[in-house]
């Protein structure tokens with residue numbers, strides 16, 4: 383099993399929250415592991431156990447050149463003694479960026495494939511490997527959902543709204559599966575045109591099909607996946623200075639900016655408690 387560090391719930395205090403009569407809590411899951419942090423720890427947990435149970439020696443997965451999933455999988459494989467292979471979208475660019483340099487340092491074998499081949503993710507690509515356990519791109523499968531469900535069902539704090547950044551939606555599925563029906567769950571997709579995720583979520587979470595306590599808010603992608611704006615970068619900087627919570631611009635910065643925008647638009651009724659999940663993604667050893 384991967385090492386795991388218990389994480390705090392941090393309350394945020396400022397005038398915006400005070401004036402709106404709201405409580406904002408952050409579950410600091412970014413602190414759960416020095417390298418396999420945040421939601422990636424939970425998404426990998428049961429996949430790693432399954433690979434070990436099947437006596438498979440190698441983890442194979444896919445990702446972009448800055449992928450938190452590649453970073454986390456490489457570190458998890460190294461900690462647990464698996465070999466790992468990362469199939470990376472696009473051509474190799476040297477020197478490797480910090481994400482891929484880290485992955486290679488952890489022992490991950492990097493295989494670069496064209497964007498077209500990547501999109502196809504054909505089985506042929508995998509024929510040359512044997513004895514491997516395949517983790518899908520972004521790590522979202524039923525075992526990932528099982529891990530996040532366990533995390534969610536152990537949340538031991540009173541709250542009304544649960545807020546989380548969304549990439550593939552696997553993490554959100556685990557939250558929907560793991561918390562009581564009366565909680566309201568809000569997912570903040572980081573992709574532009576993310577409406578398709580509703581169907582993806584329904585594929586991985588049975589409960590999401592018949593519950594109406596969850597929704598996606600589409601207005602906080604800031605130009606799309608991996609894109610940023612000067613305003614967002616400044617928001618992240620200010621948040622760090624004011625509350626000592628590090629955010630990054632791909633996921634958690636957009637989540638927090640989105641929460642504050644919803645607050646200013648009067649989305650949350652006075653007296654509500656908002657619990658935001660810090661899903662990590664900082665890619666720095668902590």
Ligand SMILES: *Cc1c(COP(=O)(O)O)cnc(C)c1O
Pocket residue numbers: 420421422450451520522547548549550551552553554633634661662663664
């Ligand atoms: C991967 C990641 C997400 C998205 O998780 P999904 O399960 O793909 O929706 C959110 N936040 C951070 C920091 C991540 O690294």
